[in-house]
Amino acid sequence: MWEPVLDRDARAAAARAAAAELAAVGVHGVALTWVDNTGVTRVKAVPTGRLEHAAAWGVGMSKVHDVFCVDDSITAGDLIGGPVGDLRLHPDLGALTVLAAAPGWAWAPVDRWTQDGEPYPPDQRLFAQRLVERARAAGLTFRMAFEIEWYLGRPDGSPAADGPAYGMTRLTQLADFGRDLLAALAAQAVPVEQFHPEYGHSQFELSTAAADPVGAADRVVLVRETIRALALSHGLRASFAPVSVAEHVGNGMHLHFSPWAGGANLLAGGDGPYGMTRRGESVLAGVLDRLPALAGLGAPSWGSALRQAPQRWAGAYQCWGHENREAGLRFVTGAAGAREQTANAEVKCVDGSANPYLVVGAVCALAADAADTGLRLPAEVTADPFTLAEDRRPPRLPDTPALAADALHADAGLCAALGEGLLDAFTAVHRTEADTLGRLDPEHLVETVRWRY
Numbered sequence: 001m002w003e004p005v006l007d008r009d010a011r012a013a014a015a016r017a018a019a020a021e022l023a024a025v026g027v028h029g030v031a032l033t034w035v036d037n038t039g040v041t042r043v044k045a046v047p048t049g050r051l052e053h054a055a056a057w058g059v060g061m062s063k064v065h066d067v068f069c070v071d072d073s074i075t076a077g078d079l080i081g082g083p084v085g086d087l088r089l090h091p092d093l094g095a096l097t098v099l100a101a102a103p104g105w106a107w108a109p110v111d112r113w114t115q116d117g118e119p120y121p122p123d124q125r126l127f128a129q130r131l132v133e134r135a136r137a138a139g140l141t142f143r144m145a146f147e148i149e150w151y152l153g154r155p156d157g158s159p160a161a162d163g164p165a166y167g168m169t170r171l172t173q174l175a176d177f178g179r180d181l182l183a184a185l186a187a188q189a190v191p192v193e194q195f196h197p198e199y200g201h202s203q204f205e206l207s208t209a210a211a212d213p214v215g216a217a218d219r220v221v222l223v224r225e226t227i228r229a230l231a232l233s234h235g236l237r238a239s240f241a242p243v244s245v246a247e248h249v250g251n252g253m254h255l256h257f258s259p260w261a262g263g264a265n266l267l268a269g270g271d272g273p274y275g276m277t278r279r280g281e282s283v284l285a286g287v288l289d290r291l292p293a294l295a296g297l298g299a300p301s302w303g304s305a306l307r308q309a310p311q312r313w314a315g316a317y318q319c320w321g322h323e324n325r326e327a328g329l330r331f332v333t334g335a336a337g338a339r340e341q342t343a344n345a346e347v348k349c350v351d352g353s354a355n356p357y358l359v360v361g362a363v364c365a366l367a368a369d370a371a372d373t374g375l376r377l378p379a380e381v382t383a384d385p386f387t388l389a390e391d392r393r394p395p396r397l398p399d400t401p402a403l404a405a406d407a408l409h410a411d412a413g414l415c416a417a418l419g420e421g422l423l424d425a426f427t428a429v430h431r432t433e434a435d436t437l438g439r440l441d442p443e444h445l446v447e448t449v450r451w452r453y
Contacts, residue, residue: 008056014093015055022048022106027098030106032059032091033221035124037429038070038301039353040452041221044089048106051091058088058113066122066425069433070301070353070452077428079421080122087112087120095218100187101180101229109218122421128214128361131417135368140283141260142367143210143344144360146220149251150227150352151244152177152202153237157450159202159245160236170197174204177234181206184226190219199313200249210256210344213360220253220356240352241453242303246443250307252314253351255298255359256332258344259283259367266371267331267343273377274322274333275343284320284345285377286370287363288329291318291349294366295328295397296408297358298350300430302437303449305400307351310386315348317385319394320377326384328397349397352453358418358426365417401434 022030030051033043042065046054063085067075076082091108099105112123119126135142152160152174163170171178178195185192191209198205206227208219224240231238243250259266259280267284270277276284287294299308308314313325321327328349334342350359385393398404405427409415415423437445 011090011093012052012056015052015091018093018096019048019051022051022098025098026104027106028104030054030091030096030108031099032089032108032110033225034089034110034112035221035355035357036065036068037124037355037426038068038433039355040068040070041225042068054089055091055093058090059110061087061089061112063087067428069429069436070449071436073432073436075428075432077424079424081428086115088115092218095215097188097222099226099229100184101226101233107222107225109221121419122425124355124357124361124422125214125217127418127422128217128357128364131361131364131368132213135364138368138371139261140364140367140371142213142257142364143260144213144216144255144257144363145208145210146216146350146356147205147207147252147254147256148220148223148227148240149198149203149205149253150224151200151239151241151251151450152204152231153239153244155235155237157447161197161202163197165199166197170202177230177236180234181227181230184230185223188222188226190223190226200251201245203244203249203251210258213364214357217356217360237451239450239453241446241449242299242301242307242351242353243446244450246446249312250303250314251352252307252348253354253356254315255347255350255363256344257347257363259371265340265343267345268333268339273380274331275339278374279371281377282370282373282375283367284329284331285375286373287345287347287366288318288320288377289375290366290411290414291328291347292395292397292407293411293414294347294359294362295349296404296411297362297426298347298354299398300401300404301353301433302401302445303353304351304404306442306445308349308397308399311384313348316397316399317381317394318397319381319385321380321382324381326386327381331380362414362417365414369413401430401438405430405434
């Protein structure tokens with residue numbers, strides 16, 4: 001029998017204290033967010049004085065949001081869809097944050113429960129929590145972090161900066177925005193590791209320090225909304241869409257992760273490839289073997305298909321390599337002397353159309369399945385896979401939504417971990433989008449979804 005983490009009285013007491021602190025610093029409303037199956041962050045907000053009630057009893061929300069498409073059209077699966085049914089949004093008070101870029105507001109992610117006070121199985125954040133616990137039962141914990149890339153544009157969609165890729169000119173052009181962004185994230189206790197202009201037109205990237213898997217996914221939501229709010233305050237717009245400018249490099253949301261056991265990083269200090277332990281190598285081999293299914297969650301949209309092209313550092317191939325940015329799974333050792341802390345793997349088939357909670361939960365599932373199976377990595381790819389003779393190239397990862405869906409459904413273990421309801425809703429959304437958005441030419445597609453993410 002499922003037991004709530006806190007009973008209603010305890011939730012109410014914690015929220016009452018939090019609300020008093022928020023009111024004391026001038027916070028009038030709390031944004032309660034979840035991420036849907038298209039990767040869009042949805043919200044309901046409550047006045048600060050209503051936070052106590054929201055924590056104890058939740059905020060009502062229709063089940064139909066599980067089958068919202070990116071353009072706000074509504075589809076239906078076999079199990080989920082239609083106007084009947086209601087859920088309760090319960091804020092995670094441990095993640096409650098005053099929003100430095102939106103004065104007068106605070107934010108908290110939510111878990112969705114049924115009206116009977118039980119966890120709602122299709123909830124993506126609860127899925128991540130379940131798989132974290134499953135991995136913990138297998139003796140594994142994780143450190144994870146997403147790279148966040150975005151396009152900064154003017155209100156008409158034109159680029160906000162025209163300086164060169166990675167160039168100081170571009171940073172200088174948007175120095176006020178960058179300064180305010182770093183200040184806001186520091187005020188929100190988000191540890192930033194680096195911020196820089198990226199390769200694409202008016203594209204930037206920000207990397208944060210690693211956290212636990214659910215915390216890493218929460219941080220994606222908080223950071224993206226901070227960037228979005230600051231962009232608007234500077235008269236700009238931010239797009240996290242997989243492709244924001246047609247025929248150009250897109251925005252990734254690559255996931256870095258390291259498995260740990262007994263306080264030690266399993267990707268360092270061993271006698272496997274580049275110092276991996278045997279369990280660590282088995283984890284990476286398991287993830288690599290099931291990378292197409294993971295891509296079905298991490299790169300599920302037509303925008304993903306436009307982004308994930310060879311020779312764009314998007315990891316279009318099912319292979320691994322040490323510091324190979326064209327490999328679907330890149331192994332990162334870090335600098336000598338710090339590898340026990342820094343060694344990690346980067347999953348590149350993830351972009352802004354992915355739900356980050358599904359991605360971190362899926363990685364936990366694949367890692368837990370593989371850790372003790374003694375798998376070994378195949379030979380690494382030490383060159384750009386596209387430059388190899390065609391008969392020597394590794395397999396391409398799914399490059400259409402239909403192939404992404406097929407790869408996901410071919411992985412019985414991952415489908416079972418998702419559960420019938422979540423898999424049904426996710427599939428319905430992306431099959432509908434594959435049909436509707438798939439009719440658009442690339443330029444029209446990019447324009448249609450640019451500001452949806």
